[in-house]
Amino acid sequence: MKTVTEISALRQQIKAWKQSGLTVAFVPTMGNLHQGHFSLIEKAKTLADKVVASIFVNPMQFGANEDLDSYPRTLEQDQQGLKALGTDLLFTPTPDIIYPKGLDAQSFVEVPGVSEGHCAGTRPDHFRGVSTVVCKLFNLVQPDIACFGEKDFQQLQVIRTMVEDLSMPIDIIGVSTKREESGLAKSSRNGYLTAQQQDVAKVLYACLQHSQKALQSGERDYSSIIQTAKNTLSKAGLKPDYFNICNKADLKEAKVDCKSFVILAAAFLGSVRLIDNIQVDIND
Numbered sequence: 001m002k003t004v005t006e007i008s009a010l011r012q013q014i015k016a017w018k019q020s021g022l023t024v025a026f027v028p029t030m031g032n033l034h035q036g037h038f039s040l041i042e043k044a045k046t047l048a049d050k051v052v053a054s055i056f057v058n059p060m061q062f063g064a065n066e067d068l069d070s071y072p073r074t075l076e077q078d079q080q081g082l083k084a085l086g087t088d089l090l091f092t093p094t095p096d097i098i099y100p101k102g103l104d105a106q107s108f109v110e111v112p113g114v115s116e117g118h119c120a121g122t123r124p125d126h127f128r129g130v131s132t133v134v135c136k137l138f139n140l141v142q143p144d145i146a147c148f149g150e151k152d153f154q155q156l157q158v159i160r161t162m163v164e165d166l167s168m169p170i171d172i173i174g175v176s177t178k179r180e181e182s183g184l185a186k187s188s189r190n191g192y193l194t195a196q197q198q199d200v201a202k203v204l205y206a207c208l209q210h211s212q213k214a215l216q217s218g219e220r221d222y223s224s225i226i227q228t229a230k231n232t233l234s235k236a237g238l239k240p241d242y243f244n245i246c247n248k249a250d251l252k253e254a255k256v257d258c259k260s261f262v263i264l265a266a267a268f269l270g271s272v273r274l275i276d277n278i279q280v281d282i283n284d
């Protein structure tokens with residue numbers, strides 16, 4: 001596996017593959033790779049001739065008081081994991097390469113609708129940072145296919161919408177969330193949690209499963225389902241950020257006749273913000 005930092009080296013390799021008629025699947029990441037990321041690479045390998053991964057801790061998607069500086073950077077370990085899975089090329093640009101004029105002078109991409117609410121409640125500019133960097137990475141890598149985890153469900157919908165709205169010729173593939181045995185969704189931020197906190201953190205997924213069962217059994221008093229979940233989270237020592245029962249397609253509040261739901265949730269455990277979601281499809 002080749003690792004390239006410069007845009008020219010990336011473009012040269014992509015051009016050579018395209019000229020040979022090879023297809024490219026892309027997995028953008030911020031590094032500190034775990035089983036969740038590796039499952040994206042595995043999926044990508046089944047969908048295209050060549051797999052490109054990127055590692056870029058994107059400053060544009062971090063808020064002023066967030067963990068940009070302390071975000072775990074584990075390049076050597078990540079390279080080993082990617083190589084072992086047969087990744088063909090790793091792109092590791094620096095912030096100067098992606099944002100040569102600095103963040104304030106950079107054009108940006110904003111996706112209305114799905115970028116609003118949920119995570120944007122506490123992270124107002126987060127999705128602008130995500131859509132801008134993903135757009136830029138797509139222009140650099142020019143993939144046929146790109147894979148994203150369903151754990152960041154709102155992000156996945158933002159990217160799907162951007163690709164559709166801007167007519168980008170890229171298939172976006174959502175890959176199911178990888179979990180610890182306890183149910184806790186794998187995340188780079190789990191590394192901030194002590195063993196004891198990890199045990200508390202599993203309650204988030206348990207609440208999602210409990211709410212899923214309620215919807216499946218016909219319960220439609222959404223505010224009561226939400227209140228029960230928030231009470232359980234608080235009792236366990238988590239501070240609910242949001243717990244929203246949404247229509248899967250547009251992430252708006254679910255109507256009473258909704259058949260295809262996603263429940264989006266985030267909660268703080270100390271200073272660590274955990275997010276997760278569960279999908280519920282009702283078949284009549």
Ligand code: PAF
Pocket residue numbers: 028029030056058061130133134152155
């Ligand atoms: O999900 C992530 O790791 C990031 O938000 C992404 C998609 C790589 C953009 O920086």
